[in-house]
Amino acid sequence: MSRAFSESLYIVYRRIKAISIAALYYLFRFLPMDDKKVVLSSFEGKQGYSCNPKYIAEEILKRNKLSSQPYKLIWLVNDTSNIFPSEILVKKNSFWNRAYQLSTAAIWIDNHRKPLETRKRKKQLYIATWHGAIGFKAVGELRGTSFPEIARLVSKHDSQLVDYFLSNSSWCSDMYRKAFFYEGEIIKTGSPRCDVYREAEHMRKRIRKEFELPENSKILLYAPTFRSGTQNMVMNTLSGESRLSYEALHEVLNKKFQGDWYIFVRLHPSLKGQKFENKENNSIIFDITNRDDAYDVLAATDLFISDYSSIAFDAAAMNIPVFIFAEDMDDYVKDRGRLLWDMEDLPFKVSYRNDELLKNIIEFNEEEYHNGLGKLRDEVELLEDGYASQRVVDLIQKKT
Numbered sequence: 001m002s003r004a005f006s007e008s009l010y011i012v013y014r015r016i017k018a019i020s021i022a023a024l025y026y027l028f029r030f031l032p033m034d035d036k037k038v039v040l041s042s043f044e045g046k047q048g049y050s051c052n053p054k055y056i057a058e059e060i061l062k063r064n065k066l067s068s069q070p071y072k073l074i075w076l077v078n079d080t081s082n083i084f085p086s087e088i089l090v091k092k093n094s095f096w097n098r099a100y101q102l103s104t105a106a107i108w109i110d111n112h113r114k115p116l117e118t119r120k121r122k123k124q125l126y127i128a129t130w131h132g133a134i135g136f137k138a139v140g141e142l143r144g145t146s147f148p149e150i151a152r153l154v155s156k157h158d159s160q161l162v163d164y165f166l167s168n169s170s171w172c173s174d175m176y177r178k179a180f181f182y183e184g185e186i187i188k189t190g191s192p193r194c195d196v197y198r199e200a201e202h203m204r205k206r207i208r209k210e211f212e213l214p215e216n217s218k219i220l221l222y223a224p225t226f227r228s229g230t231q232n233m234v235m236n237t238l239s240g241e242s243r244l245s246y247e248a249l250h251e252v253l254n255k256k257f258q259g260d261w262y263i264f265v266r267l268h269p270s271l272k273g274q275k276f277e278n279k280e281n282n283s284i285i286f287d288i289t290n291r292d293d294a295y296d297v298l299a300a301t302d303l304f305i306s307d308y309s310s311i312a313f314d315a316a317a318m319n320i321p322v323f324i325f326a327e328d329m330d331d332y333v334k335d336r337g338r339l340l341w342d343m344e345d346l347p348f349k350v351s352y353r354n355d356e357l358l359k360n361i362i363e364f365n366e367e368e369y370h371n372g373l374g375k376l377r378d379e380v381e382l383l384e385d386g387y388a389s390q391r392v393v394d395l396i397q398k399k400t
Contacts, residue, residue: 011150012312018116021095025119028103030126035400036069041076043131044092044112048082048292051111052166055192055295059389060391060396061087071396074101082292106400107390113158122163126400127392132171134193134380135310136339140179142188143337156181166191166392168317171380175340187395189387196299197318198386207300211286218259218302220249223266223294224325225309244305244325245354249283250301252358253303262286263303266294269293305357308332308339312348316373317384321364324350325357347372 038060040053057073064070064087075084076093084090093098097156098115102108106124111131120126140155141147143392159182166189167173172393173186196203208215222244246263253261267289288297298304305317305323312322325341326332329352333339343350347369351357376382 007149011153013151014066014116014153020116021099021117022119024096024099024288025103025117028100029121031100031104033106033124034072034104035106037072037074037101038107038109038396039076039101039105041093042111044115045076045078048077048079049088049132050083050293051295052192053109054293056109056127056129056392057085057197059192059393061085062222063393065399067083071107071275074105076101107396113154114161116154116157117203118157118161120394125396126161126163127396128158128165129192129392130166130176132310134313134341134382136308136312136341137310137332138179138337138340141181142179142340146335146337154158159184164395165390166334168194168388169380169382182388187391188383189319189391189395190383190385191374192389192392193293193295193386194314194317194384195386195389196295200299200318203296203299207297213262214260216259218253218257218261219259219264219297219300219302220305221264221266221294221298221301221315222305223309223311224307244327244357246285248354248358249361254362256362256364257302262299264288266291266297308336316347316376317382319370319373320370321366322348323357323360323364324348325354326350326352327354347376361375 038057040057042048042050042053047245053075057075059325060071060073072086075090076098077090078093080090080092081320082090088194093103097118098118102118103121108120108124108126109129110126111129114126136392138144138146141152158238159180162182162184165173165176165180165182165184165186167176167186168188168191170188173188176182205215207213207219208217213219250261250263253259262284264286265288293299295314298311298315298320299318301315301320303321303323304312305325305330306312307324307326312324315322324346329339349364351360
């Protein structure tokens, strides 16, 4: 059986499945819609209290304390054992719950595409936050021939439901239209998840206390992006066999920046539940992959390393030194499609081998880096001032 024929059969199956489940949405339309009900989700329910929806929820909860008519927050998640604030009602992300909760809520907030069966009622407000702003990797239609047809169908369907797409830059606004077939309104609010940087000093103390680190210690966060399961780099990262040498990296950090350094490893949320088996010095390395939200750690970070993760740009927005370790660029581009940036045009030093990375860290020039960040911010017309969540909730209150 050819690959094209198999894909066609799968699309037929998904369409039939979507039509069947959509019946639930139409059934629940007989129930009243709650004007104060907000349903949130992160990474299709795979992730708990995290990313942009988390920080929007925090702002809503803050305003609820001053309101006589508070919003009711419902969070759809696959694993209901995840920890959430007591004010949020947590529901299993099942077909039935998803259809009922979405059908009876006035407001949806999500950082991922809604499933193909999702149906939206008139006067409902759907705010798409997406889970990556400015980034390296091609997404959606920008992936070209590597973008699966079923993903194209889901993306088009979701974009027809969305009322507002959040953006942090003119670069992002332009990219969303090209990648997600979106023709609706895009509002430049900034990224709610980056608001946490306003509390950077508090986060530095809190994270060090949580992990029992010295108060003046320094943290490197290493966060490689997601790859398909067939790619060697995924397995290498999981097993600690990546060519990134943690002990050599630790030695160079101590030499260049002084201080007491610790390395935090954060794999992509899609790999949550996977075990990172470190074969080096466990006393200096912490695996935070299973942590729901990485942005409190990012705000407490002194240096950031990734390959193609959009978190690199968020770290840069927080003025954190960023280094790129792209040891498998050719394979990655072949699998995911071309990168959206020429790496050499960015203020981040790029390394393709471990020895290059160590050299780039030793030769890091802070003034040169911050000058480069300024030019990048101007080029993309960046808005990250720590008030994105406030702007989003202002919009919700205005529209509802």
